[in-house]
Amino acid sequence: MLKPTAVIIDDELSNIELLNHFLQKYCPQISVVGYACTKTDAVTLIQNVTPDIIFLDVLLDTGTGFEILEELPEISSRVIFITAFDNFALKAFEYSAVDYIVKPVDIERLIDAVEKAVKHIENNQFTTITQVKSTEKKLKQQKPLRLTLVAIPSIDKIDFIDPNEIIYLESNRKYTVFHLKNGDQLVAAKNIGWYEDTIDPQTFFRIHKSYIINLQYIISINKSGGNYCELIGGKSLPIAKRRRKELQNFLKI
Secondary structure, three states, X not given: OOOOEEEEEOOOHHHHHHHHHHHHHHOXXXXXXXXXXXHHHHHHHHHHHOOOEEEEEOEEOOEEHHHHHHOOOOOOOEEEEEEOOOOOOOHHHHHOOOEEEXXXXXXXXHHHHHHHHHHHHHOOOOOOHHXXXXXXXXXXXXXXXXXXXXXXXXXXXXXXXXXXXXXXXXXXXXXXXXXXXXXXXXXXXXXXXXXHHHOOOOOEEEEEXXXXXXXXXXXXXXXXXXXXXXXXXXXXXXXXXXHXXXXXXXXXX
């Protein structure tokens, strides 16, 4: 009997390699036949391979896993979502009866999810578009996980930083530069949009397509010089026109 096939969709190659390692070691009853890091590649891969199981990251740099599924004419796979949401938001997955695993991956949870997926496949029970849309709707009603520490992944390690140590974040194409109180700079292998969705919105505010600031460290807002905000350390950053009113309303000024 042929093994059920699987593909892994995640925007971080290191996450794909780690999950693939766990699957080979702990879930030998399935066979990983491909992976993709972007939405376009993922749609093409799924259509070409028609896997039995799709391990699908919920949040991608270029969109969401839900958008990938919505581009498929039909779903003939069992989807196992990969998520960093907290326990409260996980009720959205449980409510919709879809399989999920949480980052960082718990081995027992992974084994259980794979075993359930294999049983569903044997009974020709695939994830339905109704389940997908229901899960997406429920998740939009929840708040994503707000980490006590901010994870800053680079090529060879992951730094965990207290949000209070961050003065501002700066976009550098696909990367994000963290400017810290002690003068250090850390470069994360994720774009600034990803951090906008995951850091505390009560503390951090995106003033420009290139900048997110820690509101604790604003010294002044300069209206006469083209709308700049001055931060501790003498750093001045531009405020985009469409963000000015939002910032003023947020600060109640």
